Structure formats: C-alpha cells, structure tokens
Amino acid sequence: MQAIVYEFIGTALIILLGNGVVANTALQKTYAGGAGWIVITFGWAMAVFTGVYVSAAESGAHLNPAVTLALAYLGKFAWSKVGGYLLAQIAGAFAGSLLVWLTYKKQYDASTDAGAIKATFCTAPAVRSLGWNMLTEIIGTFALVFGVLHMASPASSLGALDALPVALLVLGIGLSLGGATGYAINPARDLGPRIAHMLLPIPHKGSNDWGYALVPIVGPVLGSALAAMAYHLLHLP
Numbered sequence: 001m002q003a004i005v006y007e008f009i010g011t012a013l014i015i016l017l018g019n020g021v022v023a024n025t026a027l028q029k030t031y032a033g034g035a036g037w038i039v040i041t042f043g044w045a046m047a048v049f050t051g052v053y054v055s056a057a058e059s060g061a062h063l064n065p066a067v068t069l070a071l072a073y074l075g076k077f078a079w080s081k082v083g084g085y086l087l088a089q090i091a092g093a094f095a096g097s098l099l100v101w102l103t104y105k106k107q108y109d110a111s112t113d114a115g116a117i118k119a120t121f122c123t124a125p126a127v128r129s130l131g132w133n134m135l136t137e138i139i140g141t142f143a144l145v146f147g148v149l150h151m152a153s154p155a156s157s158l159g160a161l162d163a164l165p166v167a168l169l170v171l172g173i174g175l176s177l178g179g180a181t182g183y184a185i186n187p188a189r190d191l192g193p194r195i196a197h198m199l200l201p202i203p204h205k206g207s208n209d210w211g212y213a214l215v216p217i218v219g220p221v222l223g224s225a226l227a228a229m230a231y232h233l234l235h236l237p
Contacts, residue, residue, distance in 0.1 A: 003031040003059040003081075007088035008095070010055030010063045011188060015096025017047035019193060020127050023100050027107040041174035049167035056163060063066025065089055066224035073228040076152075086188070093192025097121055101200050103140040120158060121164035121197035122190045122209075130215060136150045136180045137219025137227065140173050143183045145227035184216030 015016075021043025026033040032039065052061040062068040068085045071077035100120065101108060111117055120123065125133045147169045151162075174183055183188040190213065198208045 004019040004084045004088045006055040006087050007062060008092040010051040010059065011055055011089045011092030011099045011192075012096040012099070013054060014047045014051035014063055015093045015189065015193060016099045018044045018189070019097055019120050020102045020103065021047070023107065026113075026116040026119050027104055027116035028111040029103070029107050035184055037179070038175075039179065041104070041171055044201035045171035048069045048170045051165050052163035058084075061163070062067075062163055062186075064144075064220075065091075066141050066186060066220040067146055067148055068148065069221065070224040070228040070231075073225065074149070074232060074236075087220060090190035090192045093188045094196050095192075098200070101196070101202070108202050109192040112204045113223050114204055117202060117205050118197060118207075118209070119182070122213075123184040124212065125181045126174035126179060126211065126214075130212070132214075133181050133215045134219045136177070137184060137216055139175045140181075140183050140222025141220040142187045143173055143177070143231075144169060145224045145232060149227065149231045158164045180189060181215070184219055185223070187217040187220050189216075 019039055021032075024030050024043075025035040025039055027033070048063075051063050055063065057062045060071075061083055062071065062077075063088045068077060068082055068089070072082050094103050104120075108117065115124070125136075149165060151165045151169070170185075173185060177183060194208060194210075194213055197205060
C-alpha cells in the first residue's frame with residue numbers, strides 16, 4: 001500500500017511541476033508569460049527528477065503506465081500489482097492538475113485562449129494527423145522506456161542522484177521530439193489531467209478533445225511494448 005501511495009505522490013509531483021511550468025508560460029497575467037519551449041522542457045525535466053527522487057525508494061518510481069507495463073512484460077514487476085499502480089498514477093496525475101489549477105486560479109479566470117488553457121492540462125498535436133501523431137508518441141515512448149530500462153540498474157550508481165539520468169532523458173525527448181505532439185509519453189500524464197480539464201469550472205476552457213485522447217494513451221503503450229521487446233531480445237542469454 002505504501003508503494004501505491006508513493007506512486008500517487010510521485011506522479012502528482014510530476015504533473016504539479018510539469019503542468020505548472022506550462023501554466024506559468026501559457027496563461028495570461030503570469031510573470032513567465034511567453035517564456036517558451038526551453039523553459040517548459042527544463043521544467044518537465046525537473047518535475048520528473050523530483051517525482052522520481054521522492055518515490056524511488058518506496059515504489060520504484062514508475063510514475064508512468066508505460067514503464068509499469070514494460071517492467072511487467074519483462075518479469076521485473078508482478079502483474080498482480082499493475083492495476084493498483086496504474087490507478088495510482090492516473091489519480092496522482094489528476095491531483096497534480098488540480099493543484100496547478102488552485103495555484104493559478106486567478107490566471108485561469110483571466111485567460112481567454114482555450115488552446116493555451118488546455119495545454120496546461122493535456123497534450124495536443126501541432127499538426128493534427130492521428131496516424132502520424134500516434135507514431136510520434138510511439139517513437140518518443142520507445143526512447144523513454146528503452147532508456148529507463150537501461151538506467152534502472154546502472155553499473156555505477158549515482159546514489160541519491162540516480163533520478164538525474166531519467167530527468168535528462170526526458171529533457172532530451174522534449175527538446176528533440178516534443179514539438180510534434182507535446183510529448184505525452186505517459187498515458188496517465190495525459191488522461192488524469194484531461195479528466196481534470198473536463199471537470200474543473202474554468203471559463204473559456206473550450207473542448208476536452210476526447211477524439212484525440214487515444215493517441216497519448218495507445219501510442220505510449222505501443223511504444224513501451226516495442227521497447228520492452230527490443231530490450232528482451234538484446235538481453236537474451
């Protein structure tokens with residue numbers, strides 16, 4: 001149960017700081033308005049570092065259904081625990097978005113750009129083409145999970161800083177691959193906040209775009225499956 005609680009806390013911290021930096025740059029009447037992509041990608045990297053650092057010792061810091069499913073496929077995590085972890089991750093992502101909304105309540109009230117408001121919760125493609133958007137999420141998540149699987153048991157531990165390589169990997173994915181779809185690379189990261197966007201009383205928030213929601217859910221699952229299979233093939237006895 002403690003592991004599930006820490007999965008919730010770690011995921012909530014990722015979304016609080018990750019969507020928080022998007023809110024700080026995208027909403028009206030903030031000090032960081034228009035700060036741009038570099039600030040956003042570094043903010044997300046620090047969010048991942050914090051979430052992983054806080055939860056690693058207690059839950060293994062999956063914080064992402066794609067990572068949980070890959071580890072279960074490889075026999076590194078019990079399938080009986082998968083459901084609890086996935087629910088904790090989605091609930092944590094929802095809670096993190098709720099905290100972002102509470103932090104920036106007055107800015108949400110003042111903002112009129114529905115696209116910018118939605119961007120502080122969930123992802124959307126720069127160019128809408130569901131097949132290509134799906135492929136982008138598959139590639140990004142493959143890079144994430146394949147990297148994480150090699151970082152999970154490093155030959156030379158960094159001790160308390162073992163969370164740093166994962167954060168740097170997320171920074172690299174954001175800088176290199178994130179511009180096409182907003183790099184969800186995590187089904188819970190998109191689904192929990194999208195539900196929050198649907199439920200919260202935000203003026204001018206516009207559509208929840210559930211027609212796109214399968215892309216940041218299915219794409220990362222497929223990407224993690226491919227990464228797990230590649231890792232397995234490369235490490236056959």
